[in-house]
Amino acid sequence: MIAATGTALTPLSAPVARAEDGYDLWLRYARADAPRGAGLAAHATAIVAAGTSPTLTIATQELQRGVAGMTGTTLPLSATIQQGALLLATPASTPSLPVKTDGLGSEGYAIRSMTVDGKAVTVIAANSDVGLLHGAYHWLRLAQSGESLDHLDISSAPKIGLRLLNHWDNLNGTVERGYAGESIWDWWRLPDWKGPRYADYARANASIGINGTVLNNVNARSDSLTAPYIAKAAALADIFRPYGIKVYLSVKWTAPMELDGLKTADPLDPAVAAWWKAKADEIYKAIPDFGGFLVKANSEGQPGPQDYNRTHADGANMLAAAVKPHGGIVMWRAFVYAHDNPDDRAKQAYTDFKPLDGKFADNVIVQVKNGAIDFQPREPFHPLFGAMPKTPLMMEFQITKEYLGQSTHLTYLGPLFEEVLDADTFANGRGSTVAKVIDGSLEGHRLTGIAGVANIGANRDWSGSIFNQADWYAFGRLAWDTSLSAEGIAREWTKMTFSSDPKVVQPVVTMMMGSREAAVDYMTPLGLAHVMGTGHHYGPAPWVSDLARPEWNPVYYHKADVNGIGFDRTKRGSDAVGQYAPVVAKMLTDPRTTPERDLLWFHHLPWDYRLKSGDTLWDGLIHHYDGGVRYVADMQTTWASLKPYVDAERFAETEAFLTIQHREAQWWRDASIAYFQSVSKRPLPAGSAAPAHDLDWYKAQSFPYAPGHN
Incomplete structure (x- = not known):
């Protein structure tokens, strides 16, 4: 690993800017200025x-590495x-602790x-060595952030038991x-080659x-359960174990048929159950x-x-x-939808899983996406949260930004994570937040969990951009403590990253x-929801209406016509509100x-419906589009002002990405307005510019090689 060292952000004796490629994430341990460095050394x-x-x-080496980076002295x-x-x-190592x-x-x-x-002295105490490792990282976070190290009195324990990344990584x-x-x-090179990454x-x-980390895609291949791939997973498990991280595997339901020729994958067939028991024994060995x-x-x-x-x-x-004999668990995803539920895709997970409440084994946890559709820029909290009191539910967030x-x-x-965790389900009266559902405190569950679909790849900066690292960081911090604020986490991350x-x-x-909020x-x-390009989910396509299944089409979700826009989920429509x-x-x-x-999301309303601002729905929609584009332009201006304080490499990348974002935000705005105006037949409000092109131009755009499509 090539360590990225001091930048021009807080100059020491001379302002020497060093290139940084983002590899070190929030563990840069950049050199502290003289007063802070002296305090840290003390x-x-x-x-x-x-x-x-x-x-x-590992804990002691991390402390040595951090202090050496920040002070230049060996601890x-x-x-x-x-x-x-x-x-x-x-307590075990020091009875008089x-x-x-x-x-x-x-x-x-x-x-x-x-x-x-x-x-x-500063005492870092825990009941296990893994706890000491977590404590060491907390102390280093304080030191990196320039927080006072005097008079520390901190106790911290995770509120959620399983805090996992879900990798949607394929074997190829x-x-x-x-x-x-x-x-x-x-x-290909595991288990023999285990690189430092x-x-x-x-x-x-x-x-x-x-x-914990789930190594492979939920759209799994049976090969992941063969002996060679179990050995590869074991090699990773050996590396992760000292860090307190377990490995998990996604499985394909028909693996017994594909790998060993069973005639069925019926879960009540004794031969199928025996196959899975033998496979579990093999993995745990x-x-x-x-x-x-x-x-x-x-699904x-x-x-x-x-x-x-x-x-299920x-x-x-x-x-x-x-x-179970090995202490293992099953995480069963509630992300299900099919064409046989035509009135509202948002209702299907509740319809399938609510009747099963209390019927799952005690080492099963049902994994529920934050919203009922699919990782949209904004969705109301999933109605299953608070609706299955006898069943442990775990959250599934997306850290990678498929739709964002x-x-x-x-x-x-x-802010998205915080918004969902703080949402009140009212399942047991006021204060029955989603966070209390998933941390088990609402119904007394001991098996608790939260998962984030990882945004990690082989790019040198891990996450595709420097600022995407903040989403990985925020997920981990909120998984440990759901009461933290998104703003406080952003402040921590910024101090350690820049x-x-x-x-x-x-x-x-x-x-x-x-x-x-600007992206929303x-x-x-x-x-509005799910108006993205179909398949790759890149860019706007609210006009798509010709795909085989209705719920694959963006028009299914907005239902715009000359009279109005929106999906009626009241009793007059799909009655999805009845699931809350x-x-x-x-x-x-x-x-x-x-x-x-x-x-x-919940109402189909006329274009002249009055918003709280006094705008008509049509005018308000346009003003939101304009405001989102304007916010990105403001971010460009703000970032430009930070050039003297940020190393050249990371500054240039972010500057370029903000340019892309502004161009694409304008595209989103123009294409969406062009389409909805063609349906509503309404003039734009005063001061709002017409789209740069006509609707046919936007419809003609094609992206066959957009990244991330399976």
């Missing part, structure tokens, strides 16, 4: 670590406590400034919906508390701490138990029985915090009490 004179496990060795290991030392200890670790579980930690043996090296290059898993991947994940299986079944053409007139619970429970400009648009996802100088932090954070405005304002708790359903039934951000 709080890190040595490391006293009670133990020599692989995990503890020695010491067997005795000295003034200013960092003391890492567990002066810090209580009750309630921290196996992953949490405490950090205390205190006096031990008459010397002022491509990544479905991946916009950062090829897969980082070099399946795997450990760097584990470092990054451990630093934000991610504790190679990977003793294997996490379990992720399953996509009976988008994937096979599943419904092919045999069985339920039948399928999940059969797999759960196979992995892919790799080049600066659209910070922290500089703790307020002249950099404030404008960057301001850009980030409004960027996702120029793509899908006021509750009564308090929520009542609010969403009336357009006047429906949040305007979701207005057209």
Whole structure:
């Protein structure tokens, strides 16, 4: 690895700018200015670590690496406590540990400034070495961000048990919906060649508390379960284990038929159950701490138990029985839709899964996307959250931006994650937030989880752009603690990624915090959804209406005509509002009490309907499109002002991507207006420019090689 060192952001004795390619993510450990460096050195004179496990060795080496980068001095290991030392200890290693670790579980930690043996030290305490590793990363986060290291009194433990990345990586090296290059898993050369990038991947994940990774695409190939590929997964598991990270595999339902010639994949067939038990035994022999299986079944053409007139619970429970003796789990995805539910695709997951509440085995968790359609720029929270009190549900967010400009648009996802987690389901009265559903506190579930579809690829910067790294970071931080704010996370990330100088932090954070809302405005304002180009989901295509299945067509979702626009999900329409708790359903039934951000998701309204601003719906729609484009232009201006403070390489890349984003935001705005104006027959409001081209021009655009399409 080529480490990226100091930049021109906070000059030392001389302003020397070094090129940075983004590889080091938020673990740059850039040189601190003189006052901050001196303070840091005073709080890190040595490391006293009670133990020599692989995990503890990683923790001490990370502290040494961080302090050396920030101060230029080597942090020695010491067997005795000295003034200013960092003391890492567990109750098992240090029975007289002066810090209580009750309630921290196996992953949490405490950090205390205190006096031990008459010397002022910083104690990082935990119940396990993995907890110490997480604590070390927290201390380094404070140090990098320029926070005070005096008088620390921190206790932190994850609120959610399973905090996973879902890689949609294929065995041929491509990544479905991946916009950062090829897969980082070099399946062809594993298990023999294990490059350094795997450990760097584990470092990054451990630093934000991610504790599991699903290695392969949910649109799985049976080959992933063959002996050669199990050995490859085991090689990765060996690397990740000291970082507290388990590996999981997505499985194809018909693997018993494809690999060993079984005549059926019926989950109630004893031979099928026996096959999966033997396969689980084989995997656990190679990977003793294997996490379990992720399953996509009976969705988008994937096979599943419904092919045999069985339920999702039948399928999940059969797999759960196979992995349970080993302590494994099954994550069963609720992302299902099919042409036999023609009135509203948004209703199908609830329709399929709600009747199964309480019928899943205790080592099954149902994985539910944040919204009922498919990772749109904005969706209301999924109605299943709060509707299955007897079943553990885990969240599935998308970190990769399939519908949000892919790799080049600066659209910070922290506000999206926060918006969904804070949404109130009213399942058990006010305060029954989605976060409380998935952390188990609402219904007392012990099996809890959250997953993010990874945006990681082989690009040098990991995520396709520097600012896309913030989405990976925000997911991990919120997975650990759902009460954190998106703005606070953005501030942390900016300080570690660019500089703790307020002249950099404030404008960057301001850009980030409004960027996702801007994208909603120029793509899908006021509750519109799924108007993207079909297949590749790149760019606008609200006119598409000729695909075989109705729910594949954008016109299905907006239903625009001369009289109005929007999808009626009230009782007069599909009655999708009936899938929410009564308090929520009542609010969403009336357009006047429906949040305007979701207005057209739930209502088909006339073009002259009055918004709260006083605008007609038509004029307000245009103003949202204009506002989104204007925000991107403002981000360009802000970023240009930061040129003196950002290294040339990362500045130039972001400048170029903002240029792309502005051009594409204008395209989104113009193409959408051209189409909806052709339907509504209405003039543009005063001050709004006509689209640059006629509608036929926008319809003629074609993108057969758009990235990320499977």
